[in-house]
Amino acid sequence: MSIQFVEDKHIQYVIEQESHRTFEYWLSEHLRMNGLYWGVTALITMKSLDENLNRQDVIDYILSCWDSKNGAFGSFPKHDAHILSTLSALQVLKIYDLELKMLSIQQKSSLVTFIKNLQLPNGSFQGDKFGEVDTRFVYTAISALSLLDELTPKIAQSASNFIMECFNFDGGFGLSPGAESHAAQVFVCVGTLAILDKLDLIRNETKLVNWLSERQVLPSGGFNGRPEKLPDVCYSWWVLSSLSILNKKHWVDLNKLEQFILSCQDLKEGGLSDRPDNQTDVYHTCFGITGLSLIDHKKYDFIEIDPVYCMPSEITKNFKKWKK
Ligand SMILES: [Zn+2]
Structure with a gap:
């Protein structure tokens, strides 16, 4: 028997998170810009964004997180810029205005400089000037440059080379060359290659699709991030988006996955x-x-979500196609 989807409660739940009242909210301050993106994405997927969040308030908040010293977005006003908060900011702004008219020409050009300066000679990207390297930052930087329509063949070539160095013999991708395969890293690597139109670099696609399909844990039907781990709702996205990009969603039991996601709802509080x-x-x-x-x-x-950008397909379909 199927569990009901309690949409109205979820909408209420997200709005309360966004109106920043809870103590936990303040503790998770460093996630603020990402949290805003997650809230906006949940609401727009349920076709409930505009009536629940004031467009100008959201835009004003994002602009207040501009770090003029580094020329990009922090997660909170007066915080240092980071590539993760910068992508979240751009994704939300792009939902509101495809042309990003709320940003000045100067801001757009400092964003491009900020992102390009994070790329290392081996093609990887750091998250900020502190130098942590992770395939997640490669995806974030490439997606942000794509949103700004600023990808170049040189960046694309070196970034995709680095991504392929993180491909493992078991069929998955890790956060750096030789690191253990993990479903979230598979998404960022497959997503990067998809944005760059370089999916053909994956020579053993069957192995990759097998690795992804094996993430479905029975009998629950949920996906895990690595072998032997418990299922977790967020991998519904990381795994299924990767399979969608590769046109292989039918390799898993979608009905069982759906039941697992529904079973993770808080039916009372949303x-x-x-x-x-x-x-x-x-x-x-x-x-x-x-x-x-x-x-x-x-x-x-719901609206259709683009598995590459995790943004509405209605919006991403207008992105200029990258020519390699
Ligand atoms: Zn999770």
């Missing part, structure tokens, strides 16, 4: 958690709902 009966948060709420959209957006009367 929101979704990583596993049934755990504490809800806006991150798992976002990726549970976008996961349901990938499974069957029409059934839930």
Whole structure:
């Protein structure tokens, strides 16, 4: 028997998170810009953004996180710029205005400089000037440059070379060359190659699709991030988006996955958690709902989400196609 999707409660849950009242909210301050993106994405997927969040308030908040010293966005006003908060900011601004008219020409050009300066000679990207390297930052930088329409053949070539160095013999991708395969890293690597139109670099696609399909844990039907781990709602997105990009969604049991996501709802207070009966948060709420959209957006009367950008397809279809 199928569990009901309690849409109105989820909308309320997300809005309350966004109106920053809870103590936990302040503790997770460093996630603020990402949290805003997760909330906006959950609401727009449920076709409930404009009536619940004031467009100008959201834009004003994002612009208040501009770090003029580094020329990009921090996660919170007066915080140092980081590539993660910069992508979240650009994604939300792009939802509101495809042309990003709320940013000055000067701001756009400092964003491009900020991102390009994070690339290292081996093609990888750092998250900020402190130098941590992770395939996640490669995806974030490439996606942000794509949103700004500023990709170049040189950046594309070196970034995709680095991504392929992180491909493992088991069929997955890790966060750096030789690092263990992990589903979230698979998404960022496959997503980067998709943006750069370089998916053909993956020579053993069957092995990759097998690795992704093996993430479905039975009998629950949820996906895990690595072998032997418990299923978690957020992998519904990381795994299914990767399979969608590769046109292989049918390799997993979508019905069982859907039931798992529905079983992670808080039916009383709204929101979704990583596993049934755990504490809800806006991150798992976002990726549970976008996961349901990938499974069957029409059934839930959701909008379609682009698996490459995790943004509405209605918006990404207008992005200029990158020519390698
Ligand atoms: Zn999770």
